[in-house]
Amino acid sequence: MVIKLKPSKLNHMKAKEIQELIDFISNSGLAEVKIETEEFKLSIKKYSEAPAVKFEAAPAPVAVSAPAAAAPAPSPAAPAAASKEDTSKLIEIKSPMIGTFYRTPNPDADAFVNVGDTVKPGQTVCIIEAMKLFNEIESEVSGRIVKVLVENAQPVEYDQPLFLVDPAG
């Protein structure tokens, strides 16, 4: 799949926006995404764990719609990998507020949940702290934690995905 964006927008992409794009793609169920402008080519291909990112300056102006020679071609194994890594059925637990994300009830304790744990609705999965007020965030779904999307003690935005849950798990 090739996403076409206006070059003027892409040229001003910041590291954070690229990170957001990667997060979006990694949660989208797409196996591979290529973005090309006259300035650069961005190719994101998903493997088992984290998405692999290849970001390089284009050596010469390339027609936007032309297939990129430098981008990795889909290998024969890709369709199988894609179905195995199908994330479209996964559910995100999102942050209901802006604040700081904590995985543990206090600094000495174990994490509320880890990858592989099953969660039930109403179960506390993390704490978000804002202005010295501490908020236990409960899961609204049941399933198995597939991925923790935010590092402990990092700031989070409203509606930012925190966990990926496999409802079938």
Place this chain on the structure above:
Amino acid sequence: MYKILANTVFLGKEIIYLTECHSTNEYAQQLLRQKEAGEGMIIFTDKQTKGKGQRGNRWWTEPGMNLTFSLILEPKFLRSNQQFDLNMVVCLSIWEVLNQYDPNFVIKWPNDILHKTHGKIAGVLIENSLQSQWMESSIVGIGLNVNQDMQIIPRALSLFNLTGETYDLWVILEKLVQRIEWNYIRLKRGEIRLLRNSYLKNLLNYQQRQLFSDGEVFEGVIIGVGEDGKLLVDKGGSIRSYGFKEIQYIGL
């Protein structure tokens, strides 16, 4: 030992007294999880062995000398992004009670109560449980230094240090809970603007020039608190908003 508060409508009608307890907030949390607690319940202890302060900090107290208790509220009328409103209600209520003993108390954003010259007398630790965009329950933990001699601890004091008198903890608890209940009802009625104004009026250094650091030291003026609880500061003519830990007061 179970007692109830007589002069309230719904707070403190059920009080659990523990001779000793790790943390009244944690105890309240356990009861909530087991569905054995509801709005208005108070957990009160004489001896808190692992009192919680700001994530990891401890709140030290001698047995039977100070007030350490947690109050369970279910502010389901508040959205999760309105939770600072409840914090303002609690701080203002504590301030209103302390103001009966000495006129020099102030609220230090976001939720400490200080004496202008002698330091900290009370702290608040609120732990909420959210159900998507709404508040489900709040555990309001309050520590107030009453009869303990705090002189050995820098920048801390008790009511005893201030007046030389000792106080019946029960009487002060009753005053606090009544006041919190009254202001909580006002919040529920939609009087947030009045409550916010009172919080601001009694906020340390509100509308006064002071030194801050947000990475660089500057002279600025606190001009308010945002709806999200962030501190609004006039920095060189432009208004900035700061989260907790994003700004420090200098020289206090």
